[in-house]
Amino acid sequence: MKTRHIAVLVFGLCVFLPACVGPQKPPDNLLSLTDAQMKIRSFQTRTFDTIDSNKVLRAVSAALQDLGFIIERANAPMGLVTAGQFAGQGFAGFVELTVIVRNTGKQQTEVRVNALFNTKPIEDPKIYQNFFTSVERSLFISQTQAN
C-alpha cells in the first residue's frame, strides 16, 4: 500500500513539476562567435583594389553563373547576391551562399562570402579559395579587356 502511495506521488511529481519551470532563457552566448567561425571569417573575405563595387558584384554573379549556380536574390544598392546549387550525391544536397560586396577605405572593395552545404556552414578554406579564384578570373577578364 505504502509503495503504491509513493508511486502515485512520484507519478504526480513527474507530471506537475515541469509546469513549475518557467520558459528557458536563451543562452547568453547565442550570438557570439565560436573560434571556428572567427577563423573561417578570414577565408571568407577578400579585398580587391578597386573602388567600383558594382563591377566586383557583377564579376561575382558572372563567376557564380560560370560555376553553375542559380542566383536567387540580388540587390545592387546593398551589394548582395545569394545563390544556390544542387550538389552532392545524386544532386540531393544543396549548396547555398550569401555574398556581400562593399567599399572599404578609399580604393578597396571587400567581398565576404559564406557558404552552406545542406544548411551546415562550409569551413574548408580551400573551397573559399576556389570561389575567389573564380571571382578573380571573372574580374580580371573584364579588367584586361576594358583597358
Add this chain to the structure above:
Amino acid sequence: MAKPESFFELKPESNKRKAQQTRIFDISDEKALLSASAAVLQDLGFQVEESSVGLGVLRAAKERSARQVGQEILQGFVFVLGLFGQKAIILPVDLHQRIGAVLVTRQAENDASRFIVRILFYRTVWKGDGNTGDQYITPGEQRMEVIYDERIYQQFFAKLSKGLFLEAHQI
C-alpha cells in the same frame, strides 16, 4: 559525385555550357534589354520572382504538369507484369514540375555598345504516389536538374532577338 571541395571549381564542360547559355546583343541600353527579357519570359508563361536593375539580374519561374506518355505506358506495363506475380506494382510517375530561369546581363568587355545575356534554365520535378506491391509509396519524391538541352536556349534567344529587333551573336 561532386564533393564539397569541388563546389567552386570550374568543370571541363563549363565553357561549353557558357557558350550555350550566352548571347551578345548590339544594344547599349541595359534596362531595355532587361525589360525585353522579362517580356519574353512572360510570353513563355514565367512569373518574374526577383529582379535587380543595378546588377542586371532576373529570376523567374513557372509550374507545369510533368506527365509524360512514355512513363505512363511503362507504369501500365509494369502493373500488368506485376499481376502475374499477383502483386499490384505501381511505379510512381512524374506529376508536377517547377521550371526556373535565371538571367544575368553584363556589358561586353571593352565595348559599351554591346551587352551579354546569360540565362540558365532548371527544373524541379515531383513524382506521384505508387506501390511496390507490398508497400505504399508516398507521393512527393522530388528531383532537381539543370536543363542543358540546346534547343531550349536557342528558342529563348530567338524570341529575345525578335523582341529586341536585334540579332543575337554567339560568344
